[in-house]
Amino acid sequence: MRLLSACSVVLPILVLACSQSTPAPGSRPDFAAEEKAIREADARWLKAAQARDAAGEAAIFASDGVAYREHVDPLIGPAAFQTWGAKVYGENPRQTTAWTTESIHIADSGDLAIETGEYHTTGIGANGEREDKGRFVTVWKKVDGEWKVAHDIGSTTMPEAPPEKK
């Protein structure tokens, strides 16, 4: 009887503890599905980049998305990214960029994700003779149910170029 009495007290506490720590069904983000959606959005961006489609790339950005590129001021918003991209493609007629994803971490809130990886840009210059390699971090956020780029930064791993001759 004493044992039964003890259980009758402890069990409700355990049940209560479990019910408090377990999220209600449907409240926890489906991380696998979210990661798949991010990879699909990233694939669309890569396809646009390979096609040298600055407008297509800009469309991946959130309306307040920011891109940090080497040697230029922050590009804020899709229009700024498109203008910059079109200029770069115009000045570098053979330039294309490819990248590989190293990791994707989704916040437990399910509405923000961090992607890291490496990029490789080839065909830089009027004759396409230069290349650049480096790393990137992309922050994705969910906007109206769709994953968009909130922040994107690249940082080269190539040796530093000597000062340009004047």
Added chain:
Amino acid sequence: MSRDRIDAVHLAWLDAMRTNDADALGRLVTEDAVLMPPHEALVVGRSAIIEWFAAVVRQARTADVKVSQREVIVAGNYGIERGSYVWTVSPAGGSPVELRGNFLAIHQQQFDGEWKLTRNIWNSTLPVGAGT
């Protein structure tokens, strides 16, 4: 509350840089944190980060660092911090050099509730060849 704690890490980071204190910098990062300095290999892990900044200090002490256009987003267990920096370093026997660029830092809340920096990447807005 989370935002306040991330801001505190940010201020402590700047303070560690200004005082050229590699150990203090190390206390602000996760055990598996990664720095991505331009033109360099990845710096992986707290110990490597302490060694990296100690080596930077031996080469050129930080005279000052300023951050502008800073924004922070907090989402669950992650905090995203971005902004522009001006990092003034004094190479041994040389004149001070101003490095300018943009950064993105990822903060992650730990199991004990503390926030620590887990990724930091930055680049340069200076003209090619003018330094990072």
